[in-house]
Amino acid sequence: MTYKKIMTKLYCKLLGESIHKRLKELQILQNQIGFETPEGEFELLSETTVGQIIKGKRNLSFNASLAFQTSLNYPTPRKLFFPNKEFMLQLFQNLIITILTDPIFDNSLLKKILKQKLRNYSISSNEQVSDFTDYYQETLITSLLNFISEFPEEETSYQIAEKLTDWLSEFACLISQF
Template identity: 60%
Template sequence: MTYKSVIEELYCKLLGIELKRILNEREMLQNQIGYETAEGEVELLSETTVGQILKGKRNISFNASLAFQTSLDYKNPRELFFPSIEFELLLIENIISTILVDPTFENTFLKKLIAKKFSNVSKKEVSQIIEKNKEIFLDSLSSFISDFPEEETSHQIA
């Protein structure tokens, strides 16, 4: 696997879990995700498409992004692709943990650099460092992705 594909898979899986949690919290069904077209017609995503997105098995395309943004009353794409601070922190934690343990990143400069900051490679230690430095991590992520990013799909965001 490539670095990009590892991070895409991780991001899509975490985003799917978070979107599923949000839909459940709002008591929305998978067949209620849609948007209004320029012609004034309602375009619903298929339940299969929504289900695959929620499982992290499918890219959120531009149209799917519009459908989720509309259905969840989000003002911009960033709210969809980074729906909460908790999601952002979990994403950062999982990316760091993945870089430290996934063989794809073996012998990379990034892994060596991150590994220097950790006495042992444990999820608990990663969580503690993220929590201790969360403002720095969140500010970095916030400056990296704007409210209206040029990227239009979940794979591009990842």
């Protein structure tokens, strides 16, 4: 598996959970997600599509992202893809745990540096990772939001995940400086 595949799986799962939570908060059903077309018609996404996106099993295409952005009242695409601070902190925590546990990172300098920064990390101790991301949250969030514009060129969840894969090098630099 490649870094891109791992990031796509991690990001899409987290994004789906976030969308699902927002749907519940706004009391919107899966068959009520849609957007207005340039012709003035309202196009709904299928319940199957919405369900697969919520489970993190499907790409959030341009039309789907437009539908979710409209239906969930997000003012910009970035707000849909990175809805709040809690989402980003969870993304960082999941990313760190993945780097520490996934075999693809076994020979990486990033994993070695993270282990040094998180002395005595054990797989069962996610609290330490949470404390770490909470402590450095301002720097991590600023870095990520500087990397992803309000209206990103990337229009799908897979493209955002690829951009996050590119951001890993900046993430590694930040971790080494902490």
